[in-house]
Structure formats: C-alpha cells, structure tokens
Amino acid sequence: MRIVILPKENLAEFIGHLRSFGELHAPTKRGEKSLVFAPVSDLSEIELNYTRTILPLKKYFFKATDVMFNFCAEKGYELPVEEADKKYVIFGVHPCEIHGLKILDLVFGGKYVDTYYFARRSKVAIIGLDCIPDDLCFCRSTGTDFVDTGFDLFLSDIGDSYLVRVGTSLGDDMVRAADSLFRQVKKEDREAYKRNSVQRRDSFQAEIQLQDLPGIMDLEYESHVWEEVGEKCLSCGICSMVCPTCYCYSVFDELSLDGNTGQRKRIWDSCLFKDYALVAGGHNFRAQRSSRVKNRYFHKQRGFVSQYGRPSCVGCGRCKAYCPAGIDIVEVISKLRSEIRV
Numbered sequence: 001m002r003i004v005i006l007p008k009e010n011l012a013e014f015i016g017h018l019r020s021f022g023e024l025h026a027p028t029k030r031g032e033k034s035l036v037f038a039p040v041s042d043l044s045e046i047e048l049n050y051t052r053t054i055l056p057l058k059k060y061f062f063k064a065t066d067v068m069f070n071f072c073a074e075k076g077y078e079l080p081v082e083e084a085d086k087k088y089v090i091f092g093v094h095p096c097e098i099h100g101l102k103i104l105d106l107v108f109g110g111k112y113v114d115t116y117y118f119a120r121r122s123k124v125a126i127i128g129l130d131c132i133p134d135d136l137c138f139c140r141s142t143g144t145d146f147v148d149t150g151f152d153l154f155l156s157d158i159g160d161s162y163l164v165r166v167g168t169s170l171g172d173d174m175v176r177a178a179d180s181l182f183r184q185v186k187k188e189d190r191e192a193y194k195r196n197s198v199q200r201r202d203s204f205q206a207e208i209q210l211q212d213l214p215g216i217m218d219l220e221y222e223s224h225v226w227e228e229v230g231e232k233c234l235s236c237g238i239c240s241m242v243c244p245t246c247y248c249y250s251v252f253d254e255l256s257l258d259g260n261t262g263q264r265k266r267i268w269d270s271c272l273f274k275d276y277a278l279v280a281g282g283h284n285f286r287a288q289r290s291s292r293v294k295n296r297y298f299h300k301q302r303g304f305v306s307q308y309g310r311p312s313c314v315g316c317g318r319c320k321a322y323c324p325a326g327i328d329i330v331e332v333i334s335k336l337r338s339e340i341r342v
C-alpha cells in the first residue's frame with residue numbers, strides 16, 4: 001500500500017483538487033450540535049473533529065425513499081433516470097462507517113444483487129479520516145476501529161500532518177493530481193502514527209464482549225432483559241434508521257388519480273415498527289415490543305453471525321445516541337451476560 005504525507009497547511013488545497021473528481025460531500029454542522037454528510041464547497045464548511053453524523057453513509061446508496069421504476073398503462077415500465085455520469089467524493093468517513101458499507105455490500109451483493117445500491121456505490125469515492133472515540137463508541141469491541149480496505153484514501157492525524165494511505169488506483173490518481181502537496185514518509189511520521197494509534201486504542205471507554213455472544217444469546221432467549229427493554233422501547237424505529245447496517249425496506253406503489261401511471265417505491269422500514277411482522281389474515285408474529293427488540297438484537301448479534309461470520313453491528317453508538325428512551329446496546333448486552341445485576 002502506498003503511503004504519503006499531507007502537511008495540514010496543504011489540506012485546503014487538496015480538498016480543492018478533490019472537487020475535480022466529483023461533487024464533494026463531507027460532515028458539516030446542522031444547527032448547534034448536529035452533524036450531517038452534505039455537499040460542501042471548501043474546507044471551512046467541513047467538521048474535521050466530529051464523532052458521528054445523524055445518518056450514516058447508507059443514505060447515499062440505499063435511499064430513505066427510492067423510486068424503483070415508473071409505470072404507465074400504455075408504455076409499461078421504465079427505470080428512473082439518474083444523473084448517469086455524476087461522480088461523488090465523500091470526505092471524512094470514519095472506519096466504522098466504512099465497515100458499515102462493507103456489511104451492506106455483503107447483503108446487497110448476495111444471491112440477488114441490488115442494482116440500485118451498486119450503481120450508486122460505483123460512482124462514489126471514499127476518503128477516510130480517523131477519529132477519537134467518545135463514551136458511546138465501541139467499535140474496538142466489534143473490530144471496526146481500523147480499516148485496511150474499502151477506501152480510496154485514508155487520512156490519519158499525526159500532529160501537523162496527515163499520514164495518507166492510498167487504497168485504490170483512483171486514490172492514487174487523486175494524490176498524483178496534487179503531487180506537490182505531498183511528501184515522503186519520514187521516521188518521525190512513522191513514530192507519530194504508531195504513538196497516536198496506541199493512544200486512540202487506549203481511549204475507548206465502552207466495551208462489549210462479543211466472542212461467545214451468539215451462544216449466550218441462545219441461552220438467554222427467554223431472559224427477563226427483553227421484557228425490561230421492551231417496556232422502555234417506544235417502537236419509534238429511530239435505531240434502525242440511524243444504524244449504518246440496518247437495511248430493511250418496504251415496497252409500495254404510488255398511483256396517479258386516474259390510475260394510469262405511477263411509481264413503485266421502496267422506503268426504509270424497521271423491525272421495531274408494530275406492523276413489521278403483521279401478515280395477511282391479521283396475525284402479527286411480533287406483536288409485543290419485547291419480541292421486536294429481541295428480534296433486532298438476535299438479527300445483529302446471532303443470525304448475522306451464523307450467515308456471514310460477523311455481527312452486523314459496527315459499534316458506532318448511534319442507536320444509543322438517538323434513542324428517545326435511552327436504550328443502550330452496551331448495557332443490554334452486559335445485562336444479558338449478567339455483567340450488570342438488575
């Protein structure tokens with residue numbers, strides 16, 4: 001892997017170069033405290049020292065509301081036209097987000113490939129950026145605090161410079177297009193990178209033991225913890241919407257008033273919604289909130305491990321940060337393991 005150094009005083013100019021590779025998006029402030037990935041025009045609009053945005057990157061590839069096709073009684077159906085050649089560069093993507101995309105790639109690239117997702121994925125360059133964990137981050141426990149692949153470039157702060165790892169030929173083109181802004185790696189850069197890496201690793205506060213969790217969950221299928229959490233849960237579905245690895249959606253047709261034309265759409269869905277497991281005839285397989293909460297945890301920490309060999313959680317902490325009932329995944333799992341007495 002090619003590694004180069006970008007002095008911080010050159011970052012603004014490099015950001016300018018990146019814009020020639022596509023529309024630039026980055027974490028930017030919305031209001032006092034909130035952050036979102038959105039279009040930006042220069043470095044002054046980018047929040048470099050952020051922890052998490054409200055919505056993860058999935059919003060770019062798997063849209064909250066998506067037109068699958070348009071239909072018409074006379075002409076049949078046609079796919080929606082997107083700006084075919086438009087490219088995007090997303091700057092400032094944290095390691096857990098990149099792992100979130102890798103999980104979605106697995107799901108949408110399975111037996112039935114989701115062409116909507118991959119058509120967008122192929123148009124987006126990812127520029128990663130490392131981060132300092134807050135008290136909600138537990139990506140170290142999920143093994144998603146570091147990435148080796150899944151980015152075009154990845155920037156790590158080493159004081160007055162960034163150590164830049166080049167992940168793809170597109171990333172290499174980006175560096176070559178602004179060659180004079182970069183320099184070779186020196187001994188002190190290597191030392192600073194290793195020192196910062198240890199400091200970052202040591203700064204995690206939240207932790208989950210995942211090693212034998214699938215087995216513990218099987219043992220605790222009837223645990224009182226599910227009732228407890230179900231009593232608090234409001235079934236609002238926010239945890240699914242903000243989760244970088246939740247991918248459920250529902251499909252419906254929107255018809256014109258004369259019934260001649262329409263659109264087939266899909267929208268994000270959540271297994272926490274009351275009618276998610278409602279079937280024809282009126283039976284609901286998960287009518288109780290406790291069973292819906294349990295289903296979400298089992299899917300992420302049990303079913304996904306069986307199918308893909310890893311949990312579908314990247315430890316980003318969003319589900320705790322935005323849950324109106326304050327439900328904390330770290331605490332729920334600790335209770336299941338009896339590390340916290342109730």
Ligand code: SF4
Pocket residue numbers: 232233234235236237238239240272322323324325326327
């Ligand atoms: S965000 Fe919290 S309250 Fe809302 S569905 Fe998820 S766990 Fe329940």
Ligand code: SF4
Pocket residue numbers: 239242243244245246300312313314315316317318319320329
């Ligand atoms: S389950 Fe929670 S912590 Fe895990 S990836 Fe989803 S939002 Fe992040």
